[in-house]
Amino acid sequence: MNNEPTPQSDDVMVGLPDAGYALATLITHDEQIDAIVWQQVDALLERYRFVGRILAASITELAAIVPLPAAQRIHAARALVLNHLLEDVIDQPADFTNAQTAASYLCGKYGWDTQEKMGILVLNSRFRLIVDEVVYRGNVSCLTLREAELLRPCVIHNAPSVIIWHNHPSGDPTPSGRDLEATESLRESAQTLNISLVDHIIVAGNRSVSMNEQKIGGF
Numbered sequence: 208m209n210n211e212p213t214p215q216s217d218d219v220m221v222g223l224p225d226a227g228y229a230l231a232t233l234i235t236h237d238e239q240i241d242a243i244v245w246q247q248v249d250a251l252l253e254r255y256r257f258v259g260r261i262l263a264a265s266i267t268e269l270a271a272i273v274p275l276p277a278a279q280r281i282h283a284a285r286a287l288v289l290n291h292l293l294e295d296v297i298d299q300p301a302d303f304t305n306a307q308t309a310a311s312y313l314c315g316k317y318g319w320d321t322q323e324k325m326g327i328l329v330l331n332s333r334f335r336l337i338v339d340e341v342v343y344r345g346n347v348s349c350l351t352l353r354e355a356e357l358l359r360p361c362v363i364h365n366a367p368s369v370i371i372w373h374n375h376p377s378g379d380p381t382p383s384g385r386d387l388e389a390t391e392s393l394r395e396s397a398q399t400l401n402i403s404l405v406d407h408i409i410v411a412g413n414r415s416v417s418m419n420e421q422k423i424g425g426f
Contacts, residue, residue, distance in 0.1 A: 230248045230251060230281070233284060234247055234273050234277040234281075250272045251272055251273070254272065260319050260412075261281065262319065265282070269281055269282060302334050302335070303334050303335070303405065304405055306420040309328065310408050312336075313328075314412070316339075318374060318411060320374050322345070323373065323374060323375070325357075326372055327360060327370065328372065330367070343373075358396065367403060368403045369404060370405050370407070370408060371393060375409055377411065379411055380410055380411040381409075390404075390425055391424055394425050394426075406418060
C-alpha cells in the first residue's frame with residue numbers, strides 16, 4: 208500500500224485573458240490600456256506565473272516591474288480578496304472538519320505567501336472558525352516547535368478543537384518526516400489539554416495535504 212501523501216488540487220496557470228485583463232486594469236486604473244501595459248502584464252506573469260503569487264508580492268517587488276501606484280493597487284487587491292474570503296466564512300459558517308473546506312480557506316489566505324508561516328484555526332464546539340492566528344513566521348522547519356505556545360490561543364478561548372497549518376513557499380505541500388513527527392507529538396500534547404487536533408494541513412499555492420485525510424502524522 209502506498210502511504211506517500213498526495214497533494215490535493217493542481218496549480219492553474221494565470222496566462223488567461225481574464226487574469227491578464229484584470230492585471231492590466233489594476234495597472235492603468237482609469238487610463239487606457241496600451242502596449243506598454245501589456246508588456247508589464249506579460250512581465251508579471253513571466254516572473255510570478257500565478258495570480259496568487261502576484262498578489263502576495265510586496266510593493267517593492269511589484270514596483271520593479273510596474274509603476275509604484277500600480278504596485279500599490281495590486282497589493283491592495285490582495286487585502287480585498289482576503290477580506291472577501293473571511294466574510295464568506297463568517298456569513299456562511301463552514302464545518303472545518305471537512306478537509307477540503309479548511310484547505311480551500313487556507314490556500315486562499317496563505318498558500319501563496321513567500322514567507323513560511325505556521326498557525327492555527329481555533330474551532331468552537333460546532334467546528335466553526337472563531338480564531339485564525341499566525342503563530343510562527345520564518346523557516347518553520349528550523350524552528351523549535353513550542354507546543355504550549357502553539358496551543359495557547361485554544362486555551363485562551365476555551366476551544367475544544369484546533370487545526371494546525373503551515374505553508375510551503377517551495378510550491379510542494381508534501382510533508383517532511385519532521386512535519387509528521389512534530390504532528391504526532393502535538394496531538395499528544397493537545398490531548399493532555401482536552402483539545403482535539405482535527406487536522407494538520409500544509410498548503411502551497413492551490414495545492415494542499417491534509418494529514419487527517421491521508422491518515423499520516425498520527426491521525
